[in-house]
Amino acid sequence: MRINLLLFIIISCNQNVDYDSNILEIKKVNQKYLEFYNSGNYEGVASLHTENAVVMPPNVPARVGKDQIMSAIKEEIDMGFT
Known part of the structure; x- marks a missing residue:
């Protein structure tokens, strides 16, 4: 049992992750x-x-979900923040 657990730990620690493609994305x-x-x-x-995204800009309430985020971004753009 201990050998199986040890093998599982060793195998799961050696996972290849393609960081370059993640960074590119x-x-x-x-x-x-x-x-x-x-x-x-x-x-x-x-x-x-x-x-279910949450955007938490400073000094204003958090915006939860696409609709609230879209409204907040629209307000920023309408005020000329672009």
Whole structure:
């Protein structure tokens, strides 16, 4: 039993993770966010969030979900923050 447990631990510690592709994907999404935001596309910005995403900007209440996030981004864009 102990040998099986030890083998399981050793095998699970040696997982290959492709960090470069993960970083590349994150950079692509970040670039898309900037493109959407800078062009005033608040719906595009919201589309990059999950349904239960939480955005917590400083000094304002948290925004929960795509609809609230979209409203907050729209307010920012309408105030000229792009």
